[in-house]
Amino acid sequence: MDLRSYSGLLIDDIPEMRSSVRIQLTDAGLEKCDTARNVKEAIDKLSANRYDLIVCDYNLGQGADGQQFLELVRRKQLLPLSTAFLMITGETGYEQVSTAAEFAPDDYLLKPFTSQTLHTRLDRILEKKEALRPIYKHMGERGDRKLALAACEQLLEEKSRYTLDILRMKGELLRTLGRNAEALALYEGVLAQRSTPWADVGRARAIAALGREDEAKEHLQRALEAYPNYLAAYDSLAGLLEKTDKLAAQQIVEQALKVAPSTQRQRRIGGLAMENKDFARAEEAFKRTVEKDRTGFFKSHDDYAGLAKSCAEQGKTAEALGAVKEMASHFQRTPELAARQAAVESQVHARVGNAEQAKAALERALAVMKDAELAPDAALEVAQACFAGGKDDDAKAIIRSVAEDNHEDDQVLARAQAVFATAGLGDEGTVFLEATRKRMIALNNDAVALAKGGQLDEAIAMLQEAADRLHNNAQVSINAALALLMRMQKNGLDADRLAQAQRYLEQARHANPEHPRLAEVEAFYARLAPAENRGS
Amino acid sequence: MDSYVAAAIHDAKNALNVLNTWLGEAKRDCPSSPALAQAQEVAGRVSAQLVELLTLYRAEQGTLRLAIEDHYIDELLADVMAELSPPPGAVPVQTDFSAAAGIGAWALDAYQVKFVLLDALRNALRFAAGRVRFAVAAEPGGGVRFMIADDGPGFPAEVLSGASHSMNDRSSGLGLSFARLIAERHTTPGGARGRVELKNDGGAVFSLILP
Numbered sequence: 001m002d003l004r005s006y007s008g009l010l011i012d013d014i015p016e017m018r019s020s021v022r023i024q025l026t027d028a029g030l031e032k033c034d035t036a037r038n039v040k041e042a043i044d045k046l047s048a049n050r051y052d053l054i055v056c057d058y059n060l061g062q063g064a065d066g067q068q069f070l071e072l073v074r075r076k077q078l079l080p081l082s083t084a085f086l087m088i089t090g091e092t093g094y095e096q097v098s099t100a101a102e103f104a105p106d107d108y109l110l111k112p113f114t115s116q117t118l119h120t121r122l123d124r125i126l127e128k129k130e131a132l133r134p135i136y137k138h139m140g141e142r143g144d145r146k147l148a149l150a151a152c153e154q155l156l157e158e159k160s161r162y163t164l165d166i167l168r169m170k171g172e173l174l175r176t177l178g179r180n181a182e183a184l185a186l187y188e189g190v191l192a193q194r195s196t197p198w199a200d201v202g203r204a205r206a207i208a209a210l211g212r213e214d215e216a217k218e219h220l221q222r223a224l225e226a227y228p229n230y231l232a233a234y235d236s237l238a239g240l241l242e243k244t245d246k247l248a249a250q251q252i253v254e255q256a257l258k259v260a261p262s263t264q265r266q267r268r269i270g271g272l273a274m275e276n277k278d279f280a281r282a283e284e285a286f287k288r289t290v291e292k293d294r295t296g297f298f299k300s301h302d303d304y305a306g307l308a309k310s311c312a313e314q315g316k317t318a319e320a321l322g323a324v325k326e327m328a329s330h331f332q333r334t335p336e337l338a339a340r341q342a343a344v345e346s347q348v349h350a351r352v353g354n355a356e357q358a359k360a361a362l363e364r365a366l367a368v369m370k371d372a373e374l375a376p377d378a379a380l381e382v383a384q385a386c387f388a389g390g391k392d393d394d395a396k397a398i399i400r401s402v403a404e405d406n407h408e409d410d411q412v413l414a415r416a417q418a419v420f421a422t423a424g425l426g427d428e429g430t431v432f433l434e435a436t437r438k439r440m441i442a443l444n445n446d447a448v449a450l451a452k453g454g455q456l457d458e459a460i461a462m463l464q465e466a467a468d469r470l471h472n473n474a475q476v477s478i479n480a481a482l483a484l485l486m487r488m489q490k491n492g493l494d495a496d497r498l499a500q501a502q503r504y505l506e507q508a509r510h511a512n513p514e515h516p517r518l519a520e521v522e523a524f525y526a527r528l529a530p531a532e533n534r535g536s
Numbered sequence: 537m538d539s540y541v542a543a544a545i546h547d548a549k550n551a552l553n554v555l556n557t558w559l560g561e562a563k564r565d566c567p568s569s570p571a572l573a574q575a576q577e578v579a580g581r582v583s584a585q586l587v588e589l590l591t592l593y594r595a596e597q598g599t600l601r602l603a604i605e606d607h608y609i610d611e612l613l614a615d616v617m618a619e620l621s622p623p624p625g626a627v628p629v630q631t632d633f634s635a636a637a638g639i640g641a642w643a644l645d646a647y648q649v650k651f652v653l654l655d656a657l658r659n660a661l662r663f664a665a666g667r668v669r670f671a672v673a674a675e676p677g678g679g680v681r682f683m684i685a686d687d688g689p690g691f692p693a694e695v696l697s698g699a700s701h702s703m704n705d706r707s708s709g710l711g712l713s714f715a716r717l718i719a720e721r722h723t724t725p726g727g728a729r730g731r732v733e734l735k736n737d738g739g740a741v742f743s744l745i746l747p
Contacts, residue, residue: 091546091587094647099603110647112553117618124611164606164641194678195724195747196606196643222725228601259601 001123003029008053009045011036011069012088013061021055021088028119039064039072039295046078053126054079056105058089058097062294068263071103072297082136084125088113099229099260131155131162135169142509144519149173164190171202178516180209197227205236213240229259238268242414246275263289263298270306274313275418282310290323296330301337304330305344305381312348320348335372339365343378343385350388362389369398373471376402376412380419387423395423396432403433405472407440408512444479456487467504474515477508482521485528498529539597545590552583570624577623581658587651588714595717602645602721609672609680610636612646616653617670627664629657632671639672642680644746648718649682655711656684656742663688663740675745678728682744690736715744722746 008030012018018035025033034049036042039060058066066087073079087097087105097108106125109118129136134155138148152170160166167190174183187203190196200223208216220237227233234256241249250272257265266289273282286307293299304327311320324345331337346361365382368374374382379402386395399416406412413433420429443466451459463480470476481504484497505525508518556579563572594600613633622629660668664686675681695701700716701709715732722730728747735741 091549095603099601104605112557120614120618161637161640194642195726195728196641197604198606200725219725226723226725227604229603 001126003119003122003126004031006030006032006052006126007049008033008055009036009042009049009051010034010055011038011042011060011066012057013038013059014057017057021057024113024115024118025055027115028122030122038062039069039297042069043073043078043297046073050080051083052129053084053086053122055086055088058087058094063292064295064298066105067097067103067260068293068298070105071264074103077141080136081139082129082133084122084129086121086125095229099231102232102235128162128165131160132165132169135166141513144522145173145177145514146519149177164196168198168202171199171206175202175206175209176514176516178209180206184210195226197223197230197233200227201230201232201236204233208236208240213243216240224255231256231260234259242272246272250276250278261288263293266292267300267303267306270303270310274306274310275421277313279310279313282306283314283316286310290326290330299330301327301331301340302377305340308344308348309351312351315352317348317352321345324348335368336375336378339368339372339374339378340381342368343381346385347388350385358389362386362391366394376406376409376415376472380412380415383416384419384422387419387425392423395419399432400436401470403436404440405470407437407473408475413437440473440476444475447479447483451483451486456483456490459483460487464500467507471507472511474508474512474518477504477511478515478517478521480504481508481525485521485524488528493528493530501525502529541593542590545586545593549583549586552579552586555579556583573623577621580621584651584655585710588655588710591648591651592710592714592717595721600721602648602718604643604645604722606641606643607646608636608641609633609639612644612650613670613672615646616650616657619650619654620657622661626661627667629661629668629670632669635671635673639674639680642746644680644722645718649744649746652715652718652744653682653684656715656744659711660684660686660688660740660742665739678747679730680746682746683741684743685737685739685741687739689739691734691740696734696736715742719744719746 008025010018010022010025010033012021012035015037018037022033022035030053034045034051036045039062042056056066056069060066060069066089070079070085070087079085085105087108088111089097089108090111094108094110097105106128107121109121132155134151135148138144138151149170152166152173155166156163156170167186171183171186174180174186184203184206187199187206190199191203200219204216204219204223207219217237217240220233220240223230223233224237234252238249238252238256241252250269253265253269253272257269266285270282270285270289273279273285286303289299289303290307304323308320308323308327311317311323324341327341327344328337342361342365346358346365349355349358349361362385365385369379369382379398383395383398383402386392386398399419403413403416416433417426417429420426420432443462447459447462450456450462460480460483463476463483466476467473467480481501484501484504488494488497488501502525505518505522508515512518556576559572559576559579563569563576566572591600610633613631613636617629617631620629657668657670665688667687669683669685671683673681673683695712699709700712712732719730719732724747730744730746733743733745
């Protein structure tokens with residue numbers, strides 16, 4: 001393969017290694033290749049340019065590694081799936097790279113290697129990317145999962161060499177679209193021919209999504225015995241256990257941590273240990289997350305909040321307040337940060353009985369909240385501080401609005417439940433959150449029923465009221481757009497309603513680009529809207 | 537790092553990598569030297585033995601976990617052949633990889649399996665009279681079989697009956713123990729398990745069967 005038309009980015013923190021690999025890449029024919037010395041430079045380059053290929057050393061210095069970097073840039077959508085990622089590692093790094101869970105590199109290459117070996121590997125991964133391009137094309141932030149699925153079907157019909165890779169993507173797409181029975185059939189079909197960890201774990205996830213969680217857990221337990229390095233199996237199992245048995249969930253994450261000590265898993269251990277009242281373990285885990293990463297790219301507000309609270313629970317007030325203070329020196333100064341800091345500080349003071357200081361900090365947190373729309377995590381932290389300060393009604397009002405805004409997001413609802421549980425109101429929380437969820441489902445169902453019965457204006461009024469209040473609720477936004485489009489289909493187009501429908505679709509895409517009903521309603525919009533309104 | 541033993545093995549392996557780089561330099565100055573080619577071959581073999589030793593050690597400590605993922609069989613075999621680099625004068629390796637395309641990808645630990653296959657190939661090359669055969673096939677009832685056969689004197693009786701090394705041979709038996717370990721650690725959630733099969737059929741025939 002001629003690599004002259006390709007562009008690459010080489011990331012390595014050691015100058016000698018950078019120049020030697022750069023020479024080997026040139027030998028292999030890759031002439032257009034930028035270099036980056038660290039995570040920050042790499043992120044800057046990825047934000048400004050589009051590359052066909054990333055070659056990244058596992059060890060990036062400053063407590064950062066290539067696997068964390070890969071996860072970060074894929075999550076932040078800075079690195080499209082069509083860009084190939086080759087990880088270079090020594091033998092110790094290899095073990096961690098080869099067990100990557102959700103975001104695996106396309107290939108890894110063990111040091112030392114020859115230019116010839118490098119060339120062979122580059123050929124292989126770029127050829128594969130080229131062959132799968134018709135699928136990747138529809139998988140970006142603005143992609144349409146249904147078209148990606150159609151591309152999978154097409155390539156499978158053509159009997160591609162990469163059949164298994166395509167089946168793997170098809171299974172994931174089906175699950176994303178909520179078509180779990182079809183996904184299950186796909187995985188069963190693959191497993192009838194061969195045993196392979198991705199199909200095994202995929203099957204368990206599809207089974208869980210179909211509501212058979214106990215059966216899914218059994219599958220995952222067996223998968224872990226056969227594939228003790230397959231992190232996706234640990235992550236899935238811990239996710240299921242978390243709902244019923246947090247101690248067992250913590251044990252599974254501890255096992256996963258032995259396989260690969262990632263920041264994300266340390267954070268998860270910290271969270272679970274807090275809920276299990278294992279405060280010393282929580283402190284240790286959160287300390288690791290804040291100390292290991294000296295680049296600042298991989299840690300989050302959660303880590304400092306967790307560290308502060310785990311210290312406060314053990315009576316280490318000075319350390320707890322130190323963590324709150326330190327939070328500010330590592331992140332951008334946003335309303336989120338200010339609210340989070342004040343809310344955690346208030347909880348620390350409340351825990352050790354400084355009522356006055358707790359009250360003052362809580363007032364600061366609430367003041368920030370009045371002026372800014374906070375992300376769910378920060379808002380729930382303020383709610384937690386309200387409970388700690390005895391303002392239960394304020395806490396519940398905040399949680400109600402977070403839950404209404406995120407009624408389809410199990411993770412947010414679980415966090416909200418944890419806030420109730422920490423306040424000693426676990427049972428009340430369960431009832432409260434279930435009622436909120438049901439209310440949102442009823443709102444959507446009632447509105448759709450009104451629309452179907454021809455009362456379109458009533459449906460629109462109901463949904464618009466909700467959508468204008470709940471910016472993060474993709475389903476409400478999608479239904480609001482749908483009702484507007486149905487009205488225009490019946491009574492003719494008008495510019496105002498068209499603009500409103502478009503705005504709600506944008507809001508839905510912003511909230512959840514993966515929502516299973518989004519593509520369908522966007523397609524409806526595209527059919528109705530005159531050409532000049534489309535394409536934004 | 538699991539212990540001093542593991543650390544010492546890593547250090548030794550790094551030193552061998554450096555040695556290999558120097559041997560490569562020397563070979564550029566003196567490309568026709570058979571002694572240098574032999575030396576490189578020995579360095580490669582010792583390096584592989586160290587990896588095997590580390591793996592066996594970890595298995596004993598309970599810290600060995602295979603990294604099983606899909607790998608395209610034809611690519612794996614191409615990598616094995618590229619890394620084999622037999623010394624000059626070695627007998628030819630006849631390959632039959634025609635079944636690889638039909639098998640496609642298979643879930644295995646490519647890093648460890650490559651060492652098993654390279655070790656078996658080097659062994660076959662040592663004992664072969666005139667040729668070594670290397671083939672892959674789909675196993676009836678599920679699985680993949682890698683087969684390496686030579687036309688040498690065959691395995692001694694005690695090895696065929698289960699010992700890991702011959703009583704007369706100076707071999708430590710490390711390679712065979714390693715191969716068996718890696719085979720057995722390839723298991724499926726359905727309970728299938730990999731294995732090594734040895735037989736004599738006009739020479740020694742080594743098979744690695746993965747579920």
